[in-house]
Amino acid sequence: MTDSAPASSSPASSSPVSGGPAAWLTLPEVAERIDLPVNKVNQLIRDRALLAVRRDGALRVPAELVANRTVLKHLPGVLTLLHDAGYNDEEALRWLYEPDDTLPGVPADALGTGRATEVKRRAQALGF
Template sequence: MTITPYDPHPGMTNGRFSVFTLTVEWLTLPDVADRLGIPITRVRQMVRDRKLLAVRSDGVLRVPTEFIQDGTVLKGLSGLLTVLSDAGFSDEESLDWLFREDPTLPGTPVRALAENRGREVKRRAQALAF
């Protein structure tokens, strides 16, 4: 599922935050399990343990496709999610930050993670806590 609307107030829908205003491909948990080659129960545990981030849409938990790369979870994602949580970010705010363009990277933090620039991304996330 691809969501691509333009929003002059990114992340806000009727005054409420929504990650579904981001341009992101989404996977359901069974799709994630298939791509990782693991049981869905393990995927659910990964979400509970914050190894993966999932948001609910229409009653279904969804994970951004970009979080799965070459049959594994994106390197550095788990630690980055911990840093963002420690900085006070909600799951939705973390997703918003991960998929918003950052001219200092350049690109998005999730793209930088995929390009093995995790240290750079983690430093930026740590700076958010101060």
């Protein structure tokens, strides 16, 4: 069900994600996992409630951002904060997967735990 893709960036983006997601999902796989039509998944991406980037010529979503048959609860808020701070999708992905010893781990992993408030606080601070 998951499709592993290299963490290399597309030609239009800058440097690759350091650690990166463990697995990638295509949009049809996301749709199946959260039981929505693909056009609704595309709407989630347009609304910045879900993050997708091009890998191997197709939009893909980090598998960790879709858990328990839904998008991680705090992801849309964090994506809004990152975009308000001027981050594009590739930069937001990089930020979510940049190792942070004080969390510990990466912000994307912390979103699914009790540390989501701290991740949102850090994302909000980027705008100042």
